[in-house]
Amino acid sequence: MSASTRYNRRRTRAITYGRWQPWASPAPVRAHLHHLRHQGGSYAAIGRAAGVSASTVHDIQAGKGRITAPVAAALLSLTADDLARPGIPASGTRLRLRSLMAMGHDCARIARAAGASPAAIRKIVQGRAAEVTPQLHARIRDVWQAWWDKTPPQRTPAERAAATTARRTARRHDWCTPLALDEDVIDCVGYTPDHGWRPATGTGTAPDLPAPRTARGPRKTSRSEEGTTMAFDPVPRIASEYQKGAAFGHATVMRQIDGAVPAGQIQQTQDAAKQTLLAAARTDGEREFCQGYAEAVESRIATLRDIQRAEPDAERQERAADSGPAAAASDAELEAG
Numbered sequence: 001m002s003a004s005t006r007y008n009r010r011r012t013r014a015i016t017y018g019r020w021q022p023w024a025s026p027a028p029v030r031a032h033l034h035h036l037r038h039q040g041g042s043y044a045a046i047g048r049a050a051g052v053s054a055s056t057v058h059d060i061q062a063g064k065g066r067i068t069a070p071v072a073a074a075l076l077s078l079t080a081d082d083l084a085r086p087g088i089p090a091s092g093t094r095l096r097l098r099s100l101m102a103m104g105h106d107c108a109r110i111a112r113a114a115g116a117s118p119a120a121i122r123k124i125v126q127g128r129a130a131e132v133t134p135q136l137h138a139r140i141r142d143v144w145q146a147w148w149d150k151t152p153p154q155r156t157p158a159e160r161a162a163a164t165t166a167r168r169t170a171r172r173h174d175w176c177t178p179l180a181l182d183e184d185v186i187d188c189v190g191y192t193p194d195h196g197w198r199p200a201t202g203t204g205t206a207p208d209l210p211a212p213r214t215a216r217g218p219r220k221t222s223r224s225e226e227g228t229t230m231a232f233d234p235v236p237r238i239a240s241e242y243q244k245g246a247a248f249g250h251a252t253v254m255r256q257i258d259g260a261v262p263a264g265q266i267q268q269t270q271d272a273a274k275q276t277l278l279a280a281a282r283t284d285g286e287r288e289f290c291q292g293y294a295e296a297v298e299s300r301i302a303t304l305r306d307i308q309r310a311e312p313d314a315e316r317q318e319r320a321a322d323s324g325p326a327a328a329a330s331d332a333e334l335e336a337g
Contacts, residue, residue: 024072026060032076033061041083048134049082049089050074050189070185077189087131090124092187096144097125099178102170103200104152104163113147113209114139143209148178150206171197179254198257201303203250241285245292253300263304270297 036046043054043061050057052071059065060075100110107125111118116136123129132140154160169175174196185191252273256266274294281287 024067024069026063026067026072029067029072029075030061030063032078033057036078036080036083037061039080039083041080045083046075046078048087049078052188068184070182070188070191073190074185074188088134088137089187089189090129090132091189091191093132093137093140094124094127094129095181095186095191095193096140096178097121098170098173098175099181100144100147101125101166102175102177102197103147103150103202103206104154104167105147105206106152106162106166109152109162110140110143113143116140144178146209147206149203151200151202151204153205153208173197198260199304200254200257201300203247240292241288242292245289245294246296247292248289249293249296250300253297253304257300257304263301266304267301270301273297 033046043057047054047057050071052074056071057075060067060071097107097110101107107121108118111121114121114136116139120129120136124132152159152163152166154163176193176195177198177200179200180193180195180198182191182193249270253266253270256269261269274290274297277290277293278287281290
């Protein structure tokens, strides 16, 4: 995913959630950074403690660019004692893991993809880990980037049960899905998502990611393995007009779902949008874009209606589970380890 694509996605998400007021006064931040540097704090240590990069800290102190309000708040909250900690604050990693669980990814599946133990992942999810190593932070971030808009495979009864348990746990604890997280500030100390749990259907099925390479050096891969690596990128390198339309349609509907817009109203607004797009289409590419948009919208709305019809039964089953011995098993994902 290119830097411009990431920025545009973050900006659109921020505007959608009404939080695009990003800039803070630089003077107090630079003064505080000067104080921390005078006490022996390096750029890397300050950035690690605040959840931003060392280059960001350097640029802020050097007077380059502007400072977002959340980054300013994270930097201003630091003390000299914070800089002595060797790890990275676990808050951003915890939010990423919990949002993946809201999509149905269980701790064991995430652990396999991140090259960690399920017990370590559960400890972070439960909030029992204040810090994580830079290596684990980076691996979980990579998994999140690959799976943020995907649901787990449900090929077997065990996979279906694991996905159901993960979603139930996320819903019970009101954990948001990845779309509600602000990637610009997710690692900043004190960041809290603006929204809680929402049902999410995803754009497809998440692939089984290869285990991270160890320090022993890269292993040899076959040509077929190399050829499938691109499938792990959440955004295609070269997208067709149909794919672009489908992605746009999916994102539009998901923003309305996140905003708690009723399914009937979503249907009405999307029907009007489709008619407008079709009327404006002049080329084959534009018509292909409209087709992708229309089919993605219809698929997402149909899935939303299915979820809404199934919710009463799911709630009755959850109440029954909470009142019996199965209640303990439903939280086994968090209590184990």
